[in-house]
Amino acid sequence: MSDIFNNELFEAFAEASDNVYIYVCDMRTNVSRWSKASVEYFGLEGEYIEDAGAMWEQHIHPDDRDVYNEDIGGVFSGAKSRHECQYRAMNCYGEYVWLECKGSIIKDKDGNPIIFAGLMTRLDGQNKFDSLTGLLTTHELHHYDFSMKKGIALLMGIDGFRKVVSNYGYNLGDELLVTFSKKIKEFCERDWRVFRFSGDEFLIITSLVDKDEAERLYKKFCGEVDTIEMADGQRIGISVSGGAVMFPQDADSRELLINKLEHSLEYAKNHYRGELVFFSEEIAEKHRRGLTLREDLRNSIRNGFSGFELFFQPFVNPDAHMIAGCECLLRWKGEKITDSYPMEFIKVLEDYGGIREVGFWVMEQAIKQQVAWREKYGDLQVSFNVSYQQFMDEDFEDKLISYIEKYKGSPSSMIIELTESCQVDKPQELSSMFDRLRSRGFKIALDDFGTAYASLEMLKCLHVDYIKVEHSFVRELSEPGHDIDYVIIDNLLDMCRRLGYDSIVEGVENGKVADIVGEMDVTLLQGYYYSRPVCQKEFEKLLDADKIKS
Ligand code: C2E
Ligand code: MG
Ligand code: MG
Numbered sequence: 172m173s174d175i176f177n178n179e180l181f182e183a184f185a186e187a188s189d190n191v192y193i194y195v196c197d198m199r200t201n202v203s204r205w206s207k208a209s210v211e212y213f214g215l216e217g218e219y220i221e222d223a224g225a226m227w228e229q230h231i232h233p234d235d236r237d238v239y240n241e242d243i244g245g246v247f248s249g250a251k252s253r254h255e256c257q258y259r260a261m262n263c264y265g266e267y268v269w270l271e272c273k274g275s276i277i278k279d280k281d282g283n284p285i286i287f288a289g290l291m292t293r294l295d296g297q298n299k300f301d302s303l304t305g306l307l308t309t310h311e312l313h314h315y316d317f318s319m320k321k322g323i324a325l326l327m328g329i330d331g332f333r334k335v336v337s338n339y340g341y342n343l344g345d346e347l348l349v350t351f352s353k354k355i356k357e358f359c360e361r362d363w364r365v366f367r368f369s370g371d372e373f374l375i376i377t378s379l380v381d382k383d384e385a386e387r388l389y390k391k392f393c394g395e396v397d398t399i400e401m402a403d404g405q406r407i408g409i410s411v412s413g414g415a416v417m418f419p420q421d422a423d424s425r426e427l428l429i430n431k432l433e434h435s436l437e438y439a440k441n442h443y444r445g446e447l448v449f450f451s452e453e454i455a456e457k458h459r460r461g462l463t464l465r466e467d468l469r470n471s472i473r474n475g476f477s478g479f480e481l482f483f484q485p486f487v488n489p490d491a492h493m494i495a496g497c498e499c500l501l502r503w504k505g506e507k508i509t510d511s512y513p514m515e516f517i518k519v520l521e522d523y524g525g526i527r528e529v530g531f532w533v534m535e536q537a538i539k540q541q542v543a544w545r546e547k548y549g550d551l552q553v554s555f556n557v558s559y560q561q562f563m564d565e566d567f568e569d570k571l572i573s574y575i576e577k578y579k580g581s582p583s584s585m586i587i588e589l590t591e592s593c594q595v596d597k598p599q600e601l602s603s604m605f606d607r608l609r610s611r612g613f614k615i616a617l618d619d620f621g622t623a624y625a626s627l628e629m630l631k632c633l634h635v636d637y638i639k640v641e642h643s644f645v646r647e648l649s650e651p652g653h654d655i656d657y658v659i660i661d662n663l664l665d666m667c668r669r670l671g672y673d674s675i676v677e678g679v680e681n682g683k684v685a686d687i688v689g690e691m692d693v694t695l696l697q698g699y700y701y702s703r704p705v706c707q708k709e710f711e712k713l714l715d716a717d718k719i720k721s
Pocket of ligand 3: 618619639641677
């Protein structure tokens with residue numbers, strides 16, 4: 172065997188780095204030697220390989236083979252002196268990884284090529300440690316065999332980290348991540364591994380086997396990091412949500428583990444903020460439903476909004492007991508999912524796209540419907556819901572005006588309800604938008620007033636027409652022990668009157684509540700007592716009946 176293979180230098184270089192793979196080929200015999208690391212990482216048949224070119228080509232991603240062949244062909248034909256290109260090759264885990272491959276040819280005295288030697292650098296593995304936090308990168312998870320070890324893996328995410336960055340800036344966001352990472356490291360046992368998973372998410376592989384112990388430690392850790400002190404003395408309050416998976420029982424491979432951790436963390440963030448949630452079948456089921464929902468909603472939108480429908484719930488005038496108008500409430504039935512409520516599917520539309528199209532559809536239907544009823548029932552006040560995100564869409568105003576023109580609608584009969592008032596981060600822009608819409612005659616309502624911490628703050632900078640009082644204050648008004656609700660509503664309504672706003676009290680579920688609120692200074696009432704939200708036909712029956720419960 173050629174002595175170029177039995178060379179201590181080869182061994183030394185081969186050992187030098189764990190993400191550089193070296194090879195050398197005796198071109199006279201077409202036998203090559205590959206470093207141990209490359210044999211392991213790419214799952215090669217052995218260190219010595221005959222006709223390695225053909226074998227290696229099979230490892231290269233089909234889309235990158237032309238690039239590779241052209242470059243290496245140029246070297247062997249003598250057209251190029253060095254082989255140098257980047258491509259993806261499959262590793263022993265069946266994944267394609269980016270490599271930078273460099274090589275050159277050594278010739279004998281007569282100019283005949285005798286040796287081809289080179290090295291391949293794993294591009295994605297170059298950063299073993301995250302440059303900001305110094306923690307391991309997730310690439311290093313490749314070295315873990317989750318079927319062999321036993322433990323609990325945790326994925327933790329800082330709640331509302333994006334908000335921290337937008338409030339305090341990127342530099343402070345980075346400082347927070349660095350300090351937070353240090354705290355994790357300090358907290359973890361020596362044999363645990365801590366990875367920076369992505370942005371504000373951290374993965375910890377622990378040797379814990381007891382769920383209760385993991386939960387106890389998690390709580391302790393959250394207690395230690397609930398306030399992070401910055402270099403300039405600023406203190407930032409944070410909360411941390413976590414997902415947890417036991418391995419190998421719940422996940423015996425890296426892919427499965429990461430998958431389940433991500434689902435558990437997402438579930439924690441949505442339902443149990445600030446807590447640790449262990450993976451369960453319920454979470455898997457919720458995730459599957461989420462995927463189906465997304466798909467189903469996308470299909471509905473693509474099929475001309477099939478499955479979407481507006482329901483209508485009357486606004487009742489408390490003195491005349493007449494229907495003064497209605498709120499349009501969105502309903503949807505998908506091909507596969509037929510039992511989803513607005514709270515669920517609207518969130519999916521907002522988080523994964525579609526709310527824009529659906530929102531414009533709602534807007535158009537509401538205007539069209541108001542006009543359609545005009546001749547028979549007079550000018551009803553028709554409201555529709557718009558989230559802050561939708562309001563801030565640059566086309567919102569143009570669309571609204573175009574539908575009003577298209578259907579010859581009257582702006583003064585349309586009420587636009589702003590939902591989720593707590594998420595307003597650009598009150599000035601919203602305020603100018605409200606002023607422009609109101610000057611065109613549209614009416615604006617603040618929905619669910621009283622729930623968001625910013626409600627009162629918002630009143631100071633926004634000019635609106637209606638305040639809608641949240642039903643949680645109203646529903647149990649008639650029951651004993653709810654005097655506080657009475658005082659809150661009575662004062663809220665008084666405040667509305669003094670500020671010159673009209674009011675709508677939602678959630679009137681029975682006659683007693685209707686009587687109590689009816690005595691107060693309220694403009695309109697809404698609730699199951701008068702009618703649940705109903706389809707167009709049913710709503711027209713209510714209108715035909717002319718009067719509603721007195
Ligand atoms: P919201 O705008 O506050 O609508 C009132 C919700 O209270 C409706 O729930 C309605 O069915 C319910 N409700 C009415 N009367 C009573 C009552 O007496 N008692 C109780 N307990 N509840 C009552 P729904 O239809 O499930 O809608 C939930 C939320 O979804 C809405 O709250 C609104 O924020 C949102 N939403 C509905 N349609 C749309 C839409 O087209 N666009 C947007 N962005 N959000 C919408
Ligand atoms: Mg509403
Ligand atoms: Mg409401």
